[in-house]
Amino acid sequence: MKIAVIGTGFVGVVTAAVYASFGNEVVGLDIDQSKVDSLSSGKVPFHEPGLAELLAAVLETGKLHFTTSYQEAISTADVIVIAVGTPSKPDGSADLSYVLAAARSLSPFLQTGAVVVVKSTVPPGTLITVAEEIRKETTTQFELASVPEFLKEGTAVEDTLHPDRVVIGADAPEAIKRLRELHAPLQAPVIVVSANSAQMSKYAANAYLATRITFINQIANLCEHAGADIQEVIAAMGVDKRIGKHYWYPGLGYGGSCFPKDVRELAHFAETQHEVPNIFSLLSELNESRVEHVFAHWTETVGAWSDKKVAVLGLSFKPNTDDTRDAPSLQVIPWLLKQGAQVTGYDPKATSQIAKIFGEQSGLQFAENLESALEQADVILALIEWPEFLTFDFGKTKLEKTQYFLDARNQFDPKQITSHGYVYAGIARRQS
Ligand SMILES: NC(=O)c1ccc[n+]([C@@H]2O[C@H](COP(=O)([O-])OP(=O)(O)OC[C@H]3O[C@@H](n4cnc5c(N)ncnc54)[C@H](O)[C@@H]3O)[C@@H](O)[C@H]2O)c1
Structure with missing residues (x-):
């Protein structure tokens, strides 16, 4: 399969390298020339265990290369993966400008029947906007899908090669078939849902994990008053199979490139739907303090x-x-x-x-x-x-x-x- 991955940041490079390792012909596309130069010479511009080795191996096979040219990357691609950033704006909403810019730039070069996949984390409803943006420039027939990314930095290569699940959010049978085929070598459970469900599942997963962190921090506060030890509480509570001992991190709160922004974006989405009060707005507030x-x-x-x-x-x-x-x-x-x-x-x-x-x-x-x-x-x-x-x-x-x-x-x-x-x-x- 011929694949273009737009945005060779954290998610894009790992995705491109893994797809290429399955024998697909992959082009990684970025507007940042220095990133493209660095990746072309086998240098990963950030630290991620195992990624430099994987990149070197796939560059050697000739199955992966990098470019800044939309024409070169898109015109022969069967699947186009948008993996650009979606930071949150000051009001908490997702800044979709990079996703929409990518949609605009790719549209003149689309080949008939190409599947455009949004991998960036975006709120439900975004595929409609992406479709409108693409159609401004072309009458070529294409399919759209949402395949959210669940990898964790620090174990990204392992997570991408052995994911807990692949979520395919699409309605068109041809898009579903092609994306199943693309992900088949992973031998992971594939969950086919609507695009909106796929996008919501990504936000829900991160908001749930952020909730566990905030919850245990709240219990830690009470332990301080009660003279209790939070690790002893976790040990005692975690035996319950409904709860589990895993993923409890009492500390300074959650951080990183995803949880804070995804929680803010979900809170903003909830507010725009008049779901007020909601737990998500409170999560950010508690985490920040x-x-x-x-x-x-x-x-x-x-x-x-x-x-x-x-x-x-x-x-x-x-x-x-x-x-x-x-x-x-x-x-x-x-x-x-x-x-x-x-x-x-x-x-x-x-x-x-x-x-x-x-x-x-x-x-x-x-x-x-x-x-x-x-x-x-x-x-x-x-x-x-x-x-x-x-x-x-x-x-x-x-x-x-x-x-x-x-x-x-x-x-x-x-x-x-x-x-x-x-x-x-x-x-x-x-x-x-
Ligand atoms: N980093 C993670 O751990 C992680 C995990 C899961 C999901 N996500 C989601 O994946 C998406 C990407 O995250 P990231 O951390 O890889 O972002 P990033 O900021 O590391 O990389 C984004 C890349 O996109 C490029 N770009 C921006 N506009 C472009 C355009 N118009 N055309 C081509 N390239 C363009 C940038 O130059 C940059 O290299 C986000 O939506 C994020 O929420 C990230």
Whole structure:
């Protein structure tokens, strides 16, 4: 099958490489020439485990190449996948301008019967707008479908090769047949639904996961009042098969490129449908107040932050990615600097992204490795659970002074950290 993938960002590159690995002829198209050049030479412009290897392997087969030319990518494509960004606007609605720009640009080059797939996360109803946009420029017959993406950064290649499901949102039998065929090598359950259901399933999945995070943070707040330990509560509650022990992350709230915006977009959609009040608007509000809430507690432990040397470990929004979109570091570091703390950041992969965001005047320092980040630190703030931090022996670097160990994701054993001599504080954890 001949495939064009429009937008070679995070989702687009992984999708293009995986489709090519099945023997399809794939063209990755982007308006960003530097991205196209980089990918053409086998360089992935971001960190994602396994992707560079997969890209190198498919480039070698000649089944994948990259271009900035719509004509080149679209004119022979049987399936065209739109995977451009859909950030949320200040009012919370999805900014569809990139999707619609892609629809306009592809339309003059469509071949008859091509299937145009919207993979970007978009609200229900968007395919109608996309169809109108395409028809402005062409009378060629085409089909439309929605195939939302469920991959997770950090495990994107694995998720795309072994998805829990493939959701095909389409009505036209030919579109469904072609998309089933395209995804057959994955041997994953295929769920065929309407386009609106497919789009809603994506928002619902992310809003549900964001709800679990917000829910457990709310319970953690109550644990602090009750003298209960949130990890003990999770252990006891998670045995219930209806609930499960998985996916509980008490901490500073959800971040990243998807949850915050998808929840805001769903809340906006709910409001436009006059579904008020709704849980989704409240989720964003509660999530945004997490850093302030947790730091109020930790300030009771640490005392004044002024002139304290703080080692911030983990600058990306989660482990195994250099993506810093809505990362906790973006809120935490300015707060610490404002309190007069001397902040040194360390991340295995995301340092350069954060350095660009903060600039040289911010006062934020960076360490080249974990041990140098810890030098003279009064406070160790473990923001993100990179494997390197979890396996590190913090006993080895303990200094002869009071040192605080703040565990923002409850990933460390309080007993072990305390046994090294640190003053430990996590999220709603018992001290003894
Ligand atoms: N990143 C994730 O983990 C993830 C997971 C699931 C779904 N999604 C959804 O997938 C979509 C893409 O997300 P992403 O993180 O890959 O975005 P991204 O910002 O990393 O990449 C988007 C790419 O599209 C390109 N682009 C913009 N306009 C274009 C145009 N008119 N023609 C060609 N290229 C154009 C940009 O240059 C960029 O390279 C979004 O809707 C997002 O919500 C993302």
